[in-house]
Amino acid sequence: MAAGGFCKLPNGTVVVALNLPSPTAPEGSVRFLVHAHNRARALTRLRNLGLRAVYLRGNAAPPTPDEVTAVLHHPDGLIWRTAPVAGVAAAPDLVQELWHPVRALLRRPAAQT
Template identity: 85%
Template sequence: MAAGGFCKLPNGSVVVALNLPSPGAEGSAAVRFLVHAQNRARALTRLRNLGLRAVYLRGNAAPPTPDEITAVLHHPDGLIWRTAPDSGAGAVTELWHPIRALLRRPAEPVS
């Protein structure tokens, strides 16, 4: 299910986009991550350092859109996420979140 891609910017840096299963959700929930870095390897390293260990970019099947590139370039951390859109859904209305919002989510109690 992991789809992703990258876009090289005129200044030499890259924006990497990855769709991954949500770290805290079960089922088909997916999260789209956007990372701005000097190169693809550094972008993936930033995600791995946050605990997403099995992150790989194979191919360029789902590169970031121009709107996504603008969003990540204007964020001070250069690392944002939101729920990945369904393939049959229209436009996404959810706003982008900083990575801290995903990592600080409290674990749901098991009943």
């Protein structure tokens, strides 16, 4: 089940956060963050990358302030990382996964010769 949300910034732009099924792991999910002029453009950016069935219904999981900061400081304005497993509290001494540019997720494996 995909969860997501958005927040509007003071300059009028939005940051959209979506949890989507992982394209590489059958049971995992990926959290995408997109910075755009409006929600429609944010979803269009994801659809243009091949994620065709992306919709934002409601605001159940808006981006946290740390996530907003991360996406605003990335030159592409489109980042991802593995979403934390729901219901499992992370140990305080574990470091969370860093954010990745979207091209790292969508990169195709090199052809084997």
